[in-house]
Amino acid sequence: MHDLFEIMRTTRAMRRLKPDPVPEPMIRQILEAGTCAPSGGNYQKWRFLVLKDPAVKQAVQVLYKRAYDEVIGPRYATSAPPPGSDPAKYARQHAAVEYLTEHFHEAPVWIVVCQDDGNAAPSRMAGASVYPAVQNMLLAARALGLGSTLTTRHMMFAKEADAAMGLPDGVHSYAILPIGWPMGKFGPVGRGKLEDVVFADRWGVPYAG
Numbered sequence: 001m002h003d004l005f006e007i008m009r010t011t012r013a014m015r016r017l018k019p020d021p022v023p024e025p026m027i028r029q030i031l032e033a034g035t036c037a038p039s040g041g042n043y044q045k046w047r048f049l050v051l052k053d054p055a056v057k058q059a060v061q062v063l064y065k066r067a068y069d070e071v072i073g074p075r076y077a078t079s080a081p082p083p084g085s086d087p088a089k090y091a092r093q094h095a096a097v098e099y100l101t102e103h104f105h106e107a108p109v110w111i112v113v114c115q116d117d118g119n120a121a122p123s124r125m126a127g128a129s130v131y132p133a134v135q136n137m138l139l140a141a142r143a144l145g146l147g148s149t150l151t152t153r154h155m156m157f158a159k160e161a162d163a164a165m166g167l168p169d170g171v172h173s174y175a176i177l178p179i180g181w182p183m184g185k186f187g188p189v190g191r192g193k194l195e196d197v198v199f200a201d202r203w204g205v206p207y208a209g
């Protein structure tokens, strides 16, 4: 698929992935799309770990699941559906989140998005230099028919997860993209209304463009 707007409209969180391998040239194409993104000062301090090692993925999945059991699961059980959703859709999202939690490590390939922060702590400013690359890679995966999801939950145990992945001092992970062939179909994204989140000139004044 090549129409950018159609790709954006159908780049959903694809959490149910087949374990079948993904051809290496596709992974390379996704990584190249990532490194087309801008970064602050064009410093390109992003680093990408292409992770297929089952034992390492499993070690991180244990942390990912612990975060679900302790925080995310209980939150889903008590929170209201987000904008553009409804109770039935939200229940399906919850089921998919639970599925990925159990099967995280079974995605054939992960792209772990890292940054060489040196002595600086990971921050909002630092993240702004890697998340454009993340979105480029999600769009590229979608364009190739591959499924993925932006995940950050492992960061609830960031130190342990980074150590399990063997990241050197000063390098931090900012996202894990589990990538594989989707079990389901790509549908349209469902978000809130533009009018609810866009203002004109003054905060609270509806945008009427």
Ligand SMILES: Cc1cc2nc3c(=O)[nH]c(=O)nc-3n(C[C@H](O)[C@H](O)[C@H](O)COP(=O)(O)O)c2cc1C
Binding pocket: 011, 012, 013, 014, 015, 093, 097, 100, 149, 150, 151, 152, 153, 154, 189, 190
């Ligand atoms: C910053 C960020 C962190 C996210 N972390 C996770 C995660 O750890 N696990 C997960 O299953 N989904 C994660 N998501 C995916 C969102 O839950 C997902 O985009 C949202 O449910 C909308 O899904 P949809 O695009 O299929 O409509 C994350 C998304 C963002 C933007």
